[in-house]
Amino acid sequence: MIDLGPYGFYVLSAYGVTLTLIAALVLQSVRRSEKVRIELEALEARRGRTPRG
């Protein structure tokens, strides 16, 4: 582990919060994308159509 000196708490907090927020944003985006894709495919299948895009 690198030595961050007396500012370790500040640097690690900044990186920790940033990476957590980015991970949450990516996860939420991917999960919603999958959920909507599955819903749309089910609706298109009910109408007997090929999903578009």
Place this chain on the structure above:
Amino acid sequence: MSFWEFANPVRFNRLATRTLPWLAGATALCLGIGLIWGFFFTPDDYQQGSTVKIIYIHVPSAMMAINAWFMMFATSLVWLIRRHHVSALAARAAAPIGAVMTLIALFTGAIWGQPMWGTYWEWDPRLTSFMVLFIFYLGYIALWEAIEDPDKAADLTAVLCMVGSVFAALSRWAVQFWNQGLHQGASLSLDKEENVADVFYFPLLVCLAGFVLLFVTLVVLRTRTEIRARRAMALMQREGEHSA
């Protein structure tokens, strides 16, 4: 091929599906290299100590927070003038990303400010304009959620976006023209003499590229989702009409 062909939702989604794996890969590569380089392989600053490492997340997130709003401004303008639904949905898709970038910039700025300025927060004009920008992001997202008619929501949020652009511009250029308060000048400049030292500058450039790619990847992914959600809503309405 004209740029406007991507205003066709089907064409946009096909392009998105083809490009997303490449964009995601490039984002992971740039962010991984930039952050590891900056965090582990750069020296401490002679004045700031190890807190200088916060620059690799604070500067790119602040840059994207402002530029996300400018992107929303451009796409909202396209919606108002040309009525392309994809552009309105792209603006909607970008808002949560911009809000998160603004939050990261505010948080990392505050956490850097405590050891360097002796305070987490100061009602400095530059910091305050950023806080107002964050509130505009929240208002913009809330307005989209509050209005049921999607075209009306797109119209009203586009107007809100035009108004908020004043604060985005203020946040962007305040660092240069506002010579009061605590916040120092810009860390990056086209003039090499004004830039941070090379040892910090190059990893910072890689991090900037990583944040830009992250933004583009997420906007493309979320716009595709919004287009699909709009289509699903239309199909459900038609089903409702047939069964009624």
